[in-house]
Amino acid sequence: MIRILEEFGVRDKDFDALKTVGDHLAPxxxxxxRETNGARFxxxxxxxxxxxxxxxxxxxxxxEDFVRHDSGKLRRFRGIGDNLQLNKAFHALLFFKYFIIRDVYVSPRPNLDMSSAKWVSTVFPTRTxxxxxxxxxxxLEGVHSDGVxxxxxxxxxxxxxxxxxAETxxxxxxxxxxxxxNETNPAFLRGKFQHKKFLDTVLIVDHERKHSLSPVRAVDPRLRATRDVIIFFTRKPATKGHISYPYDSFNPHLEFPLNLNIPSPPTVAPTVALADTKKVAMADA
Structure with missing residues (x-):
């Protein structure tokens, strides 16, 4: 991932700043x-x-296969700030996801406009x-999908x-x-993944695979343990009848505007990684 993001112009200072995002989140x-901020793109x-x-x-x-005490409730997250929004490594992660998903067919969810050229990407930097x-x-919700x-x-x-x-x-x-x-049916287990190193990344076709995670446990139980990730939910626009339809505005953010031109994909070695990843995604889909 680091090699790929560097092809989008990301440098060490951008990576270093990205590592500190978890220090600036809201309850x-x-x-x-958990501490979480949010933004829509x-x-x-x-x-x-x-x-x-x-x-x-x-x-x-x-x-949408999300069963928790707050299912169906409107949640309001404090918006991300410039420390993330202006970070080139964050931009490159958005570009990376776009290039991976843009030509891959996925099983369509009800009440989403699959013919649209747009995706809504809801981003949550999160500290557990x-x-x-x-x-x-x-x-906490156990086995679930994210409705995307x-x-x-x-x-x-x-x-x-x-x-x-935190094994996925x-x-x-x-x-x-x-x-x-740890209570699931082994016959339905399709794989597992664990984020170990900076920018270890997993991308799940959300309407074709459910997922669950184990807890965050402390090496020294007397002290606080933390795990920082950025979550990128991406789906097509909601249509009438979808629970998010009344909250699916495509108006620009006036206070913190951002508009990025999507660059050409990398043309050197990391292109191989992009192609291989897309083959895996397509085979799984």
């Missing part, structure tokens, strides 16, 4: 062990651009925190976290929602 509105194939969209509440429902009193859960076309997570860093923490398990869609990661 999550519904989870006591439009990935537009026709215009060849990525732009920031105005604030809208965020909501996921049981109908374990303390002597609270166990941090990257996925693609879910991508990239690791920014961790502190005092055990080597067996990939499940067949037949697996029951809300099951704990």
């Amino acid at each position: 999550d509105p519904t989870l006591p062990f 439009c990935l537009d194939s026709d215009q060849g651009s990525i732009s920031r969209l105005e604030f809208q509440p965020f909501v996921l429902s049981v109908k 925190i374990t303390t002597p009193d609270v166990l941090g859960e990257p996925a 076309d693609h879910t991508m997570t990239s690791l920014l860093g961790s502190h005092n976290m055990t080597d067996d923490s 398990f990939i499940h067949d869609m037949r697996e029951d929602n809300a099951k704990r990661w």
